Amino acid sequence: MLTLIRRATFNRFLELLPSSTLSHARTGIRMTSVECRDQVVPKDEVVRFIEECMCKAGTTPEDARIVGHHLMTADYRGHFSHGMNRMQMYVKDIEVKITDPVARPEILTDFQAIALVDGKNMLGQVVGKYCMELAMEKAKRFGIGMVAARGSNHYGICGYYTMMAMEQGLIGFTCTNTSPLMAPTRSMKAGLGTNPLSMGMAASDNDGFVLDMATTAVALGKIELAIRKNESIPEGWALGSNGEVTRDAEEAFKASLLMPLGGSEHSSGYKGYGLALMVETLCGILTGSNFGPNIRAWKTSDRIANLGQCFMAINPEAFASGSKERLTILLKQLRDLPTSGEKPVLVAGDPERQHMKKVDTEGGITYHPNQLKASEEFAKHMGVQPMKLVSKSTNF
Numbered sequence: 060m061l062t063l064i065r066r067a068t069f070n071r072f073l074e075l076l077p078s079s080t081l082s083h084a085r086t087g088i089r090m091t092s093v094e095c096r097d098q099v100v101p102k103d104e105v106v107r108f109i110e111e112c113m114c115k116a117g118t119t120p121e122d123a124r125i126v127g128h129h130l131m132t133a134d135y136r137g138h139f140s141h142g143m144n145r146m147q148m149y150v151k152d153i154e155v156k157i158t159d160p161v162a163r164p165e166i167l168t169d170f171q172a173i174a175l176v177d178g179k180n181m182l183g184q185v186v187g188k189y190c191m192e193l194a195m196e197k198a199k200r201f202g203i204g205m206v207a208a209r210g211s212n213h214y215g216i217c218g219y220y221t222m223m224a225m226e227q228g229l230i231g232f233t234c235t236n237t238s239p240l241m242a243p244t245r246s247m248k249a250g251l252g253t254n255p256l257s258m259g260m261a262a263s264d265n266d267g268f269v270l271d272m273a274t275t276a277v278a279l280g281k282i283e284l285a286i287r288k289n290e291s292i293p294e295g296w297a298l299g300s301n302g303e304v305t306r307d308a309e310e311a312f313k314a315s316l317l318m319p320l321g322g323s324e325h326s327s328g329y330k331g332y333g334l335a336l337m338v339e340t341l342c343g344i345l346t347g348s349n350f351g352p353n354i355r356a357w358k359t360s361d362r363i364a365n366l367g368q369c370f371m372a373i374n375p376e377a378f379a380s381g382s383k384e385r386l387t388i389l390l391k392q393l394r395d396l397p398t399s400g401e402k403p404v405l406v407a408g409d410p411e412r413q414h415m416k417k418v419d420t421e422g423g424i425t426y427h428p429n430q431l432k433a434s435e436e437f438a439k440h441m442g443v444q445p446m447k448l449v450s451k452s453t454n455f
């Protein structure tokens with residue numbers, strides 16, 4: 060079982076490597092995967108490394124820690140596409156002065172359970188944490204708190220904010236708009252982003268569910284992986300430049316037209332499109348941030364992102380008592396359902412829980428060799444100590 064999880068995790072690294080790292084893979088950096096798979100980076104060391112890089116880039120130590128903890132958490136949960144490998148993008152945005160590393164968020168309107176925040180073009184993780192803390196404070200006073208932000212940037216994994224609320228016994232919800240990458244059903248041009256959302260609630264005994272998902276069928280990274288493996292992509296992932304569904308990974312990457320969750324109209328892709336539009340309404344439309352196709356293109360820094368984000372915290376105690384116990388029962392009932400194959404039924408958050416367990420057992424996070432190489436080079440660029448690897452724990 061553990062071997063299976065390990066293999067799946069390693070494959071996931073490959074899947075989620077950014078294009079720069081994949082091109083390293085193509086050009087063949089010398090660091091054998093066997094060598095690196097025997098070594099891990101302790102979570103604290105990941106945070107230390109990111110923190111130092113962000114400080115060097117110009118953030119306050121406090122904000123650097125927020126970003127460090129967030130990106131480490133993404134890697135810890137197995138979402139490497141939104142972990143440490145995003146740091147370079149944030150640093151670059153600070154270097155070209157398109158993100159402000161020292162501003163503070165400002166509450167623009169505050170009406171009981173609701174507030175509108177201006178993120179002042181700060182790092183998204185700092186804005187996100189600030190807004191979710193405000194929403195939780197309101198939920199404790201009013202039963203529900205909803206905070207929406209404009210003037211924000213890429214804020215990482217949605218699940219981070221949901222879990223902040225869950226840790227306080229609250230239901231968490233968040234979503235963000237993003238750069239246009241999704242072609243709405245019947246369109247051949249990107250009109251919305253991958254617009255992810257997350258909702259979660261804690262059950263008893265540290266259990267719970269955390270739904271955390273993009274509203275596109277897949278992330279662009281999965282198409283990059285298919286190119287590297289010289290594989291075609293499944294139908295329903297992406298359109299080619301001619302607006303037709305394509306199975307050609309190169310063509311899909313060139314066009315960068317992801318299909319909504321569900322794929323084509325025939326397989327109900329309009330539902331994913333609808334969800335993305337729901338996210339856009341809560342984020343861009345409510346806040347006055349950039350929205351839809353008006354957001355800057357992915358990975359460009361020619362103008363500020365001005366993203367919109369939404370955060371909600373709800374106190375379940377404000378409703379019928381016993382919801383935590385009922386959720387515990389439901390999660391068990393779902394996981395105990397008869398299976399159609401060999402794999403057990405999971406609930407949202409289980410794959411991440413399995414990954415975290417593996418990291419804990421092994422004493423740290425296993426990074427892909429090319430990711431390690433890239434971070435070593437980045438350490439030199441930033442003038443900070445590279446990450447120290449330790450031997451993987453074998454006490455299991």
Ligand SMILES: NC(=O)c1ccc[n+]([C@@H]2O[C@H](COP(=O)([O-])OP(=O)(O)OC[C@H]3O[C@@H](n4cnc5c(N)ncnc54)[C@H](O)[C@@H]3O)[C@@H](O)[C@H]2O)c1
Binds near residue numbers: 215216407411
């Ligand atoms: N900030 C941004 O701009 C941005 C954009 C897109 C995605 N993201 C983040 O990227 C991460 C990955 O998103 P994704 O859509 O690729 O996630 P995913 O497809 O890996 O998982 C989506 C959800 O499905 C659940 N899941 C997976 N397998 C399951 C199974 N067999 N049974 C039941 N549930 C299962 C997961 O626990 C998760 O909650 C998320 O953390 C998301 O917030 C961020």
